[in-house]
Structure formats: C-alpha cells, structure tokens
Amino acid sequence: MRSRLKFVVLPGWWFEVACVVGAAALLAWELGSGQRLPELVPLTLFGALLLASENTPILFPSATAVSPGFMTVMAAIAAFDHGGAVLGASIVGIAGGLSVDLIRKGRHTTVLFNCAQYLVASAAAAAVYESLGGLGRAWAFGGSVVVFAAINVGAVLPQVALNYRERPRQVWRDMRPALPNYFAFGLLGVLVGVLYREIGAVALPLLIIPAVITRKVFASFLELQEAHDATVKVFIKAIEAKxxxxxxxxxxxxxxxxxxxxxxxxxxxxxxxxxxxxxxxxxxxxxxxxxxxxxxxxxxxxxxxxxxxxxxxxxxxxxxxxxxxxxxxxxxxxxxxxxxxxxxxxxxxxxxxxxxxxxxxxxxxxxxxxxxxxxxxxxxxxxxxxxxxxxxxxxxxxxxxxxxxxxxxxxxxxxxxxxxxxxxxxxxxxxxxxxxxxxxxxxxxxx
Amino acid sequence: MKSLWGRLQPRERRVAAEVYLAVAAALVALGRLEGVSGLVVAAAGMLLAASLLVVVQAPIGTVPLGYALVIAIAALADIGTFFSVLALALLVTLPVLLVRYGPDDATRRMTRWLVAACACGGAAAGMRALAHGTSPDVLLLQVSVAGAVFLSVDLLGRAVLPTPTAPPMHVRLAWPVHVSILCAAGLLTVAYHHDKWMAVVALVPLVMTRFAFDRYAAAQEAYRQTIRALSIVPEVAGVTPLGHGERSAVYAVALARQLGFSTEAIERVATAARLHHIGYVTLDDPEDATTHEDQVRLAKQGGDILRETEFLSEVGDLVEGVAASDVTSREAAIVRIATAFDHLVLEDPARAVGAVQLLKFQQNDPYGAAAMLVLRQVLDEDPAVVERAIASGAPLTEAAAASGAQRG
Known part of the structure; x- marks a missing residue:
C-alpha cells in the first residue's frame, strides 16, 4: 500500500519560503564566484556530524536543550581555514536543517527553512572568521560567534512568532538563555577543527565519545526522573483509593x-x-x-x-x-x-x-x-x-x-x-x- | 534582573566554579611547565591537588576529575617535573583526605594514586623513548598508553586495597567515566601542544560529563529513597515487622550476587524485597490477612499497584510471584526465601541457624530448593550478612523503641 506524503503548512510558510529563496541565491552566488571547494572527505564528515548532532540534542535537566550543532559548524570553519571555508561551511550548514523528526511530521517548509538559515549563518560566520583572522584568533572567533547567533536568532525568532502566533518578546525570552552556549560550544568547535587540520579524523573521537556518553547519561537521568514521577503517582493513586x-x-x-x-x-x-x-x-x-x-x-x-x-x-x-x-x-x-x-x-x-x-x-x-x-x-x-x-x-x-x-x-x-x-x-x-x-x-x- | 550566576542551579554553580578551577589548573599546570621554576611547580601541584579532590560520580563509586590532569602532565612533562608536581599535589591532598575519609581510607587512596601515577609516569617515559617526536599523533599515542596504564593500575588498586568508605568499582558500569577521563586527557595534551590557551577549552567536555553523571547519581539516590520510604508504609501501619523490607532487601541482594545476577536483576530483587508487602496498604485492619488466600490476594493487589507504572511492572510481577503457590522464577524464589528468612530471624542473629532448618522443610519446589541452597552458601561464606541486614533495619526499629510506640 502506498503511503501518502504528509505535508503540514504553518502560517509562517511564506517567511520560510522567502528565506529559502534567499539562501539558494547565496549558494548559487558562492558556487558561481569560483570559490574553492574543500575536500570531499572532511566535507562529508562534518556534514554527517552536524546532521547527527542536530538530530540528537543534549537535554539538560533544567529543560534546556543544547544542540552541539554550532560546535560542528565552527569545527568545519576552523578545519577549512586554509581554503574554501565559506563555501565549505555553507554546504556543511545545510545538513544542520535536516531534522528527521520534522520530516516525519510533514513540516517540509520548516526543514528547508532550517537548512537555509543554517547555510546563511554558517557562511557569514566563516566569512567573518576569515576576514578577522588577521587581527588574531580571539577576534575572529568572537566575531563569527556573534554573526552566527545574530543570523540564527534573527531568522528563527520571526519564524516561530509567525508559525505559533507568539509574541516576539516571549520567543526572545525563550531563546536568550541558550545564547552563552554559542561561545562554549564554539570554542570547543574551533579546537576540534584545528586539531582535525593537524592530526586528521583521529581528533574527532576525543570529542565525540564524551559527547555521546554525556548525552546517554542525561537521557538516563531523564528516564529515571520519569520513573520516579510514575512511582510517586502510583502511590498517590493508592492513597486516593483509600x-x-x-x-x-x-x-x-x-x-x-x-x-x-x-x-x-x-x-x-x-x-x-x-x-x-x-x-x-x-x-x-x-x-x-x-x-x-x-x-x-x-x-x-x-x-x-x-x-x-x-x-x-x-x-x-x-x-x-x-x-x-x-x-x-x-x-x-x-x-x-x-x-x-x-x-x-x-x-x-x-x-x-x-x-x-x-x-x-x-x-x-x-x-x-x-x-x-x-x-x-x-x-x-x-x-x-x-x-x-x-x-x-x-x-x-x-x-x-x-x-x-x-x-x-x-x-x-x-x-x-x-x-x-x-x-x-x-x-x-x-x-x-x-x-x-x-x-x-x-x-x-x-x- | 537576576545575574547569570543567580539563574544557575546550585549544582550548576558548583560545576561552573569547577570549570574556573579547571581552567586555572590547566593554565598554570600546563602553560608553564616548559620553563619550570619552583613557584610554577608549587602552583601546578596545588591545582592538581584541588582537581584530585573533585570527583566524577560513576554509577557505582567515584573517579577524581584530576586523573585527566595527572595523565596529561605525565605525557607532556619530563619525568622529573611530573614527579615534583605529583609529590606536591599528594602532600597537599593528604590532610583533606584524612579529614574527609579518616586515616585508613586516606592512606589506601594515597597509596593507590601514588602507585598508579608512578606506573603512568613510567609508561609515558617509556613511550617517549620508544616513539620519538612531539607531533600531535605521537603525543596522542603517548597519552593513550600512559592513561590506560594509570586507569588500569588504579582499578587494580581498588581491588587490592579497597577503601572502607567507597563501594567497589564495577568496571562494567564505570567504563564511561574512565573513557571520558582518557578522552579529556588526550584532548588536553594535544590542545596544549597546539596552543596553551586551547588546553582550557579541552576540559569543557569532561566538565559536562561530570555534570551529567552527578545529576544522574542524585536522581538515582532520590528514587531509591522514595522506594525505601514507601516500603516502610506497611511497617508503620503495623501489618509487617519494622525494618522487614530493608533486611529482606539485604538478604535478597546477597543471594542474587551469589547467583551472579546482573546489576539490573539485583536492583529488581532488592526493590521487590522492599515492596513485597505493599499490597497490605489496601487493608483496613491487619487482622484481615490471616490466611494464605489473603496473602495471595494482597500480593496480587501489590503487584497491580506496582504494574500501574511501566518502570515497576517487572517488580510488580515479582511481588505477585513471591506469594504464588508455585514459584516460577529464580528471582521470585530469592525474594521469597529472603523475606521468609527475615520473618524467622527478625533482629536476633542467633535465630539464623534455626531459621535455615525451618525453611528447609518449607521449600519443596525446584526454584525454592535452589534458592535455599544459595542461602546456605551465603550464610557459610558470609555469616556477617545477618548483622548487616539487622543493621540496615535498625534506624526504624530503634526509632520505634525510642518512641515507645505501640504496634498496630
């Protein structure tokens, strides 16, 4: 039996489509301007990493979800620093929007929008990293983090406000606590990128293994808390039965x-x-x-x-x-x-x-x-x-x-x-x- | 408006403080070792000591965060500098350990650390002799070998010199912590080699891992406490002897360990032993449960209560199975033997031998006979289990005695 393709359209679809068109134009310009394309292996590797990290966010106990996606983008930028960083980061960034969960829900315009905003933010961060490199690594890093965060927030805030009819101030209040994470994860990303350039893919497990372990432990923590809640509720029922x-x-x-x-x-x-x-x-x-x-x-x-x-x-x-x-x-x-x-x-x-x-x-x-x-x-x-x-x-x-x-x-x-x-x-x-x-x-x- | 610091949870604040500490440790210990001076060695030793006192909670036992620093310093510094920093760190740590754990425990920990660090330093020196160069891949090889040696000797030390205040470390459960420590040491070493400031960033994954394990350990303890708290409700209601649940759990765990059960199965039988009388909370009067049929009915009601939550459904089956005429699993047989044994022994260790004789004639099913055999083995090999069980129920029985409370 053939299953029909699910397609869910939210009120902010026009904004999402507009962003996708803009991002596509940017990518076309990058490809047409003769920018150097990084090697296929690291491009695929960082793309796969970004895809994996965006689909497996680390849930903190304080209900904050931290996606290590930006870390991968910064790693790619630092790894491609000696050629093709902007185009490389753009291509890797596309993978950041491919959420399996959203695809299953039929939110295809949102998926495309996420790919687009990730592409633009990654390209801009790479451009800033390259252009400020002469002033020192700290300036390059700080500039790229600010630009990435600004584009990310600037695109996601109106999209969420339009789709869910929420007040922009409320959306900003929800997004604000996650902003410091950009610096911590970004720094870690630069370190991984630099090490990748120096010693190759062997540097990646040093970061991926603890990240996977941490994620698993947090997942077990949340599961345990759920078990605790369920157990307490059972006894409440017993009290109320009596x-x-x-x-x-x-x-x-x-x-x-x-x-x-x-x-x-x-x-x-x-x-x-x-x-x-x-x-x-x-x-x-x-x-x-x-x-x-x-x-x-x-x-x-x-x-x-x-x-x-x-x-x-x-x-x-x-x-x-x-x-x-x-x-x-x-x-x-x-x-x-x-x-x-x-x-x-x-x-x-x-x-x-x-x-x-x-x-x-x-x-x-x-x-x-x-x-x-x-x-x-x-x-x-x-x-x-x-x-x-x-x-x-x-x-x-x-x-x-x-x-x-x-x-x-x-x-x-x-x-x-x-x-x-x-x-x-x-x-x-x-x-x-x-x-x-x-x-x-x-x-x-x-x- | 609350500051960023004010918005953090207490545990998160602690972790943040540790990040600063780790940053300082990394800066001083790793950033200056090349031009070693007495002052730098002193500072590095102090900071290494501090990081050795901060632990990562493994599912069972703890691992000091400073292990990553020990391994990284062994790989980066020459052997003389390494031992200078180590000696100073251990000297600074000793008084704190003495206060925290007492002389016996502190001496054992110190010995274990010293032996493991010596082996680690030796391994790093050996690797430097075998694999020349300071390229990142060579450094990574050196730190991997030195780290593996350090953690292996530390684990061996835990087995040979167990510390009285810490539970034995189970490698099967603790390996994620060890792997995280090893990865942090590797990242720290190659990051330092590239840029000293980068070494600071390299500690972020380890701190996150520590935070995750810490929260998990706290949640696990809270859950256990809730189970224990709920298990004493029938005891407080007077339908079952005070301390019975806790004592039965000790016997059940001893039997399950003797049979080589998995950690999950041990946890399950312990929970079932604690909650096996939970169905009695539905009783209006303890006198309503006098016949075997009543007990089967109440066990079923207990099982029904527990099965309402998916997480305790297996425990619910066990609780129901304990009272069934035909025991159909080893786990149920163990819980039944453990609880029956405690009903006979209660708080008098002298009754243990007689209780075994009585139980012998009560069990005629294959699972029960096997569990009975295991109980005899446990009592032969570890007769102190009875005292341990009585001690575990003592807070309740002593409290009841102190208040002069009447039962029922």
Whole structure:
C-alpha cells in the first residue's frame, strides 16, 4: 500500500519560503564566484556530524536543550581555514536543517527553512572568521560567534512568532538563555577543527565519545526522573483509593506548593524537591485505617487517638530515617526533628518546605468539598489564611499563594471545583472538622 | 534582573566554579611547565591537588576529575617535573583526605594514586623513548598508553586495597567515566601542544560529563529513597515487622550476587524485597490477612499497584510471584526465601541457624530448593550478612523503641 506524503503548512510558510529563496541565491552566488571547494572527505564528515548532532540534542535537566550543532559548524570553519571555508561551511550548514523528526511530521517548509538559515549563518560566520583572522584568533572567533547567533536568532525568532502566533518578546525570552552556549560550544568547535587540520579524523573521537556518553547519561537521568514521577503517582493513586474523598488533593497541593515556591523564587532544584514532598505529604494516610479516614463527621476520642498515635509513630520513625526527614517536616510542626543531622542550610530548607506545604494543604482542604462540609469560597479561604498568618501559617507563604493565584486569575473553591467527588448525601454547608490527616494543619507554625 | 550566576542551579554553580578551577589548573599546570621554576611547580601541584579532590560520580563509586590532569602532565612533562608536581599535589591532598575519609581510607587512596601515577609516569617515559617526536599523533599515542596504564593500575588498586568508605568499582558500569577521563586527557595534551590557551577549552567536555553523571547519581539516590520510604508504609501501619523490607532487601541482594545476577536483576530483587508487602496498604485492619488466600490476594493487589507504572511492572510481577503457590522464577524464589528468612530471624542473629532448618522443610519446589541452597552458601561464606541486614533495619526499629510506640 502506498503511503501518502504528509505535508503540514504553518502560517509562517511564506517567511520560510522567502528565506529559502534567499539562501539558494547565496549558494548559487558562492558556487558561481569560483570559490574553492574543500575536500570531499572532511566535507562529508562534518556534514554527517552536524546532521547527527542536530538530530540528537543534549537535554539538560533544567529543560534546556543544547544542540552541539554550532560546535560542528565552527569545527568545519576552523578545519577549512586554509581554503574554501565559506563555501565549505555553507554546504556543511545545510545538513544542520535536516531534522528527521520534522520530516516525519510533514513540516517540509520548516526543514528547508532550517537548512537555509543554517547555510546563511554558517557562511557569514566563516566569512567573518576569515576576514578577522588577521587581527588574531580571539577576534575572529568572537566575531563569527556573534554573526552566527545574530543570523540564527534573527531568522528563527520571526519564524516561530509567525508559525505559533507568539509574541516576539516571549520567543526572545525563550531563546536568550541558550545564547552563552554559542561561545562554549564554539570554542570547543574551533579546537576540534584545528586539531582535525593537524592530526586528521583521529581528533574527532576525543570529542565525540564524551559527547555521546554525556548525552546517554542525561537521557538516563531523564528516564529515571520519569520513573520516579510514575512511582510517586502510583502511590498517590493508592492513597486516593483509600481516601477517595480527597481525590486530586495531593496533585493540587503540589500545584499550590509550586505556586508559592515560584513566588518565593526558590531554585529549580528546591522546587523539584518541594514537588516530591508535596506529592508525598499524605503518604501517612496509607497507615491509617480506612474506616477512620473516610468517616463523615467528628472522630471519637478513640479514633482520634489512633490517628494521633499513627502520626506520632510516623514522625518518630521517619525523623530517624534521613530520606524521610523532609516529609516529616511537611506533615508536622515539630521543627526540633529537623535538627537531627541536617546542616543549617538543609534545616532552613526543610522548615520552609514544611511552611509552604502547610499553606498549600490548608488552602486545598478549605476549597474542596469534603464528606463533612461543602467547599468554602476562595475569598473565605484567603480570609482564613490571612487571619491565621503569623500564628498558624507562615505569612510569607500565605501572601505568596494569594499573589500567585490572583496573578494567574484563577478561582478555586465553591462554584469553581473541578472533578469534585459526588456524595450520596450532600455534605452540609458548614462542617465540624476533619476526618483526614490532610486537614490536620500544623499548629504554632509561625515566624 | 537576576545575574547569570543567580539563574544557575546550585549544582550548576558548583560545576561552573569547577570549570574556573579547571581552567586555572590547566593554565598554570600546563602553560608553564616548559620553563619550570619552583613557584610554577608549587602552583601546578596545588591545582592538581584541588582537581584530585573533585570527583566524577560513576554509577557505582567515584573517579577524581584530576586523573585527566595527572595523565596529561605525565605525557607532556619530563619525568622529573611530573614527579615534583605529583609529590606536591599528594602532600597537599593528604590532610583533606584524612579529614574527609579518616586515616585508613586516606592512606589506601594515597597509596593507590601514588602507585598508579608512578606506573603512568613510567609508561609515558617509556613511550617517549620508544616513539620519538612531539607531533600531535605521537603525543596522542603517548597519552593513550600512559592513561590506560594509570586507569588500569588504579582499578587494580581498588581491588587490592579497597577503601572502607567507597563501594567497589564495577568496571562494567564505570567504563564511561574512565573513557571520558582518557578522552579529556588526550584532548588536553594535544590542545596544549597546539596552543596553551586551547588546553582550557579541552576540559569543557569532561566538565559536562561530570555534570551529567552527578545529576544522574542524585536522581538515582532520590528514587531509591522514595522506594525505601514507601516500603516502610506497611511497617508503620503495623501489618509487617519494622525494618522487614530493608533486611529482606539485604538478604535478597546477597543471594542474587551469589547467583551472579546482573546489576539490573539485583536492583529488581532488592526493590521487590522492599515492596513485597505493599499490597497490605489496601487493608483496613491487619487482622484481615490471616490466611494464605489473603496473602495471595494482597500480593496480587501489590503487584497491580506496582504494574500501574511501566518502570515497576517487572517488580510488580515479582511481588505477585513471591506469594504464588508455585514459584516460577529464580528471582521470585530469592525474594521469597529472603523475606521468609527475615520473618524467622527478625533482629536476633542467633535465630539464623534455626531459621535455615525451618525453611528447609518449607521449600519443596525446584526454584525454592535452589534458592535455599544459595542461602546456605551465603550464610557459610558470609555469616556477617545477618548483622548487616539487622543493621540496615535498625534506624526504624530503634526509632520505634525510642518512641515507645505501640504496634498496630
């Protein structure tokens, strides 16, 4: 059976086609002007390298994708420095646009556009490298990096803005963090190019092998993180299966905790830690009998004693297990526990994490319908948090949550609940208290 | 607006600081060796020492970043200069190692480095005698041989003189780190030969590799901690003895190693041993699981929970298989024997012998009989495994004892 060629056209197709025409004209001029063509072997080698590197970007944990493509371009320029650098870099550059993924998706005009912008940027970088060579290698290198980056950004920014109808400022904000990489990878590329000229292809494995290893390790890292996330989610499901009236609670608490963390400008790594702690803050529920967890109405003294005993046993045990300490912090106000073996910085992080999750947990408890009462309105929940700020909740965390929600224009609570649990008997408007650990907000947490 | 430095994650800042350190090391150590003076040797030695204290996390164990510098200096400098720089570096490193690892560990590391560096220096000198010239390809040959000798002797040293604070290095897992070190040394050497400033750039791939391994090691530890944390939930709930998961994992790993299982299979049986009671979290009352049928049902529920994630689906099968009437794999048999053995021994090592006798009559399936045989071998060859297992569960049991917590 014949498969039909897939062809996807995005709104910015005309811009892409215009760039392709311009690049084709430039290549025709280069070929027609009698420029020297570099040898076929290095041309093929660097072209293949660029193709491979553009199709296997290294994904950094901070979600930045670093393509070592520019490194290959600079390597080619440095390797062809003694003749045919501009034409050689142009031809090698074409390979930079050949993305297998885009071809599979039928984005053929985008593929051609990428080839074109890579061709022009590589040719310009090579021309600058050659012309500034007399001033010294540093000038030549700096000039070529700036020119390549300027053409790359100048072409890709409008293309993305047109195709995805994004504001140019936003596209620039996304592209800006990757700019310093041009210098690091460019320098490495020059080194490889120079070594290639001196000792031939034997220089390439010295760079390619560590790059392949690094890429593989980063890929394993991301896979492991995915496994971690999947495992945590499975246990969240187990918690929610046991206490169905809090379905979606942990995910929402994690979301609010991240809102607060972002407002407080926590580092990416601390945010990641906060997310896991928030997702697992209710894991203790797995140790509490279901009949108590799901009881509508006030707990008896005996039942409350069972919950408290479980809570205390959890806290006592977990604080002595280093990997569980932060989870204890999120579930209790007993800061003395943080002192067991943690450094001062670590203690401060754990305390902050506990404060954040306490506020997020309380906000979700108030704005969700429970078996013993209907959800409160967002305004009531904010007022309650404000009233308890300084005595029960950390005021900074309270302010951060309110600011984050208002900034996003989001609404939670009565009238805005998503996926609320259906109860056989509708809960009363006002309730008597909690039957779950999730509502046992820390007492005396204040700074 | 936050500065570039402020936008970096803490670990990335550390890596950035290391780049600067490596740059300085490369500049001073490699840029000035030609006109050797006492001051330059001192500076090079200090910087080599610093780079020896920065490690690359291999999947198991660590490798100092400074190895690349040792190999490059051996290939570039004459033997006298090499040993001057090395001696100074080791002298500067020693106090830090003593504080960090204690006298026994520090002495072993120092000895290993010294022997490996001597072999490396000798190999480089030998290669210089055999292959004359300073062309880049000759240099590359010299650094490759010197590097291979250094890393081989270092690995041999790890086997002969194992350090108490570091796990044994598994070549099968650590080779990517060694290859990266060797490539960095090669790149450093030929880059320096071409242009001293280029040597600085040559360290970039190694620093990136280090960053990648570092993040992977941190993620691996976090994942293990989550698994451990979750495994103690049934214990805290009182449906299974405190510390049972951790102790069972120690026995399961010992049995799997004895049978020569792959690293992945060892990890799998350890995780299954830790999580084999996870189905019990669905119980409302511990008294609800008294019959064998209950246990099979709960094991299936545990398996179902774990199979919901693709990554733990094999562990889920194992957990279910452990309680099945007919064990159908060696891995399931090992987990079953390990957990059953711990149920009998708990925290009393004196019960180990009796437990083996009891288990002997409980296992009548081929996989179980084979696993039983392996358990006896492990206990004969390494009787301390019982103490190690009890120690691994001790944080939980001691905590429970300290709080006077009632069970159930």
């Amino acid at each position: 206490d169905r009236y809090t379905a979606g609670h942990t995910e929402r608490v994690a979301k609010y905790a991240l809102y607060i963390g972002e407002e407080l400008r926590l580092a990416a790594r601390d945010l990641e830690h906060l997310r896991y702690a928030a997702l697992l803050h209710d894991v203790g529920k797995l140790a509490v009998p279901r009949r108590i967890l799901n009881k509508p109405g006030r707990l008896t003294e005996d039942e409350y004693a069972i919950v408290q005993r479980h809570n205390q046993v959890c806290v006592d045990i977990l604080t002595r297990v280093d990997f569980m300490r932060s989870m204890v912090g999120t579930a209790s106000d007993q800061h003395a526990y943080f002192a067991t073996g943690a450094s001062e910085r670590e203690q401060s992080r754990l305390v902050q994490e506990a404060h954040i999750v306490a506020v997020a947990d309380a906000f979700d408890a108030m704005t969700s319908t429970r078996s013993y009462r209907q959800a409160l309105s967002q305004e009531t929940a904010f007022r309650e948090l404000h009233d308890k700020a300084g005595s029960q909740f950390n005021p900074r965390c309270v302010e951060a949550l309110i600011r984050a929600i208002q900034k996003r224009g989001e609404h939670y609570g009565l009238g805005f609940e998503e996926g609320a649990v259906e109860f056989a008997v509708p809960p009363p408007v006002a309730g008597v208290g909690s039957a779950g650990l999730g509502d046992l907000v820390p007492r005396g947490v204040a700074t």
